[in-house]
Amino acid sequence: MSVSVRIPTILRTYTGGAAEVSGEGGTLREVLQKLDADYPGIGARILDEAGKIRRFVNVYVGEEDVRFVEGLDTATPDGIQISVIPAVAGG
Amino acid sequence: MALASTADTTLDFGPASALSCRECGTRYELGPIFACAECFGPLEVAYDFGSVTREEIAAGPANIWRYRKLLPVPANVETRPNLQPGWTKLVKADTLAGELGLRSLYVKDDSGNPTHSFKDRVVAIALEAARNFGFHTLSCSSTGNLAGAVGAAAARAGLDSCVFIPSDLEAAKITMASVYGGRLVAIDGTYDEVNRFCSELIGDELGEKWGFVNVNLRPYYAEGSKTLAYEIAEQLGWRIPDQIVVPVASGSQLTKIDKGFRELIRLGLVEDKPYRVFGAQAEGCSPVSGAYKAGHDVVQPVKPDTIAKSLAIGNPADGPYVLDIARRTGGAVEDVTDGQVVEAIRLLARTEGIFAETAGGVTVGVLRKLTENGLLDPEAETVVLNTGDGLKTLDAVAAEARPAAVIRPSLAAFRTAFAN
Numbered sequence: 001m002s003v004s005v006r007i008p009t010i011l012r013t014y015t016g017g018a019a020e021v022s023g024e025g026g027t028l029r030e031v032l033q034k035l036d037a038d039y040p041g042i043g044a045r046i047l048d049e050a051g052k053i054r055r056f057v058n059v060y061v062g063e064e065d066v067r068f069v070e071g072l073d074t075a076t077p078d079g080i081q082i083s084v085i086p087a088v089a090g091g
Numbered sequence: 092m093a094l095a096s097t098a099d100t101t102l103d104f105g106p107a108s109a110l111s112c113r114e115c116g117t118r119y120e121l122g123p124i125f126a127c128a129e130c131f132g133p134l135e136v137a138y139d140f141g142s143v144t145r146e147e148i149a150a151g152p153a154n155i156w157r158y159r160k161l162l163p164v165p166a167n168v169e170t171r172p173n174l175q176p177g178w179t180k181l182v183k184a185d186t187l188a189g190e191l192g193l194r195s196l197y198v199k200d201d202s203g204n205p206t207h208s209f210k211d212r213v214v215a216i217a218l219e220a221a222r223n224f225g226f227h228t229l230s231c232s233s234t235g236n237l238a239g240a241v242g243a244a245a246a247r248a249g250l251d252s253c254v255f256i257p258s259d260l261e262a263a264k265i266t267m268a269s270v271y272g273g274r275l276v277a278i279d280g281t282y283d284e285v286n287r288f289c290s291e292l293i294g295d296e297l298g299e300k301w302g303f304v305n306v307n308l309r310p311y312y313a314e315g316s317k318t319l320a321y322e323i324a325e326q327l328g329w330r331i332p333d334q335i336v337v338p339v340a341s342g343s344q345l346t347k348i349d350k351g352f353r354e355l356i357r358l359g360l361v362e363d364k365p366y367r368v369f370g371a372q373a374e375g376c377s378p379v380s381g382a383y384k385a386g387h388d389v390v391q392p393v394k395p396d397t398i399a400k401s402l403a404i405g406n407p408a409d410g411p412y413v414l415d416i417a418r419r420t421g422g423a424v425e426d427v428t429d430g431q432v433v434e435a436i437r438l439l440a441r442t443e444g445i446f447a448e449t450a451g452g453v454t455v456g457v458l459r460k461l462t463e464n465g466l467l468d469p470e471a472e473t474v475v476l477n478t479g480d481g482l483k484t485l486d487a488v489a490a491e492a493r494p495a496a497v498i499r500p501s502l503a504a505f506r507t508a509f510a511n
Binding site for chain 2: 006008009010011012013019045046048054055056057058060063065067068083085086087
């Protein structure tokens, strides 16, 4: 499955400045593994030592915050956009 | 943004010395960044405080700038055009205390700020950061109050503004967000979706030179809430209250009130003593109180459904810290139904003559619930926050707050209507 991944500003040092990169995988977990293979080190910025999504990162598959669905096991259908976004303060 | 060096000798943040990650402690130069590049943790302002005395503060202006030596602002902040928020009333609420069975209760009434909510405090600090970084546009994602505060502050300071809100907000908040002349954009979605949109806008060239007060200026912005702690302590005669009840949306305000109290202790401005911090949420958006009650230290996001729209943040960024602070201080996080929110608005209005917005109804409702379920000590000195003005959320009580009678202008008609 080919997907696109939006990269937040603080992680663009890993992607050579690219705001969006292409990815592969049937689940979010697979997409992040492939992303880390393509851009070594980026995975550890998104996932903690236990392999869970860090508590101050929000990851969206399409419009959906993955914490509302299957987390890392969320399916990533062909062509979908994945966004990695730092949590922000309130309003 | 990113990690590019932001070192600039023209930056003037007063006593602020660096940004520091609240999670892992990594330090960064002061700049328009908000998340740690190592762990995504929120960045906080770190300080080198000089000497600060009670006398000096007391001699300062009747607004938050009396605490400028504790804030990331330049020494001449008072002389620059801004809304001069703060120094709102701390009301001794004896009637309400009597009704609830509390010995000593105060309401910190932040509806007295220039745009009628506590948001003027945080925006005033973010504005100074925006000026420091040379931004031309002030922006935010908002549940309503913040949008008005940003619009007004930008107008006063001569900056452009562009604010983003969910399209289903209360009419008064939409009007206030738009009247100051900046651009108001309503987004067809929840606050959390508006927030996500702003986070993406910030990495885009469309958002170049924009200061999003609660995103890329968040470390500075959030410090403004410390002034609530400073004022409460000073107004109590340089004493920290035993218990405080604070509304929780993103959790930033509660986190910074705790930081403010700890700074006052560290600087020797108040005596060190234990205090308990309680968080208040609406049941229809209670991810933090849900996590507290379940014993979790992470917050599962929710989709909000409550009349307390200013607290309707389903994915609260500082939620984990609220849990830490409530547990560390022996407080709690509790929630109330929309019905209880309305009752509490009326209770506060009837007993103390303070008309709170729905967020204030949430804190007073939770105060009542905590008293009833024994989590709050009725003998201890307690402060409850009202963070906004009831005129902004009239719909919450409009149906019940009606004339007792409609009569002709004659004594006979009055006598008939009120014969009993």
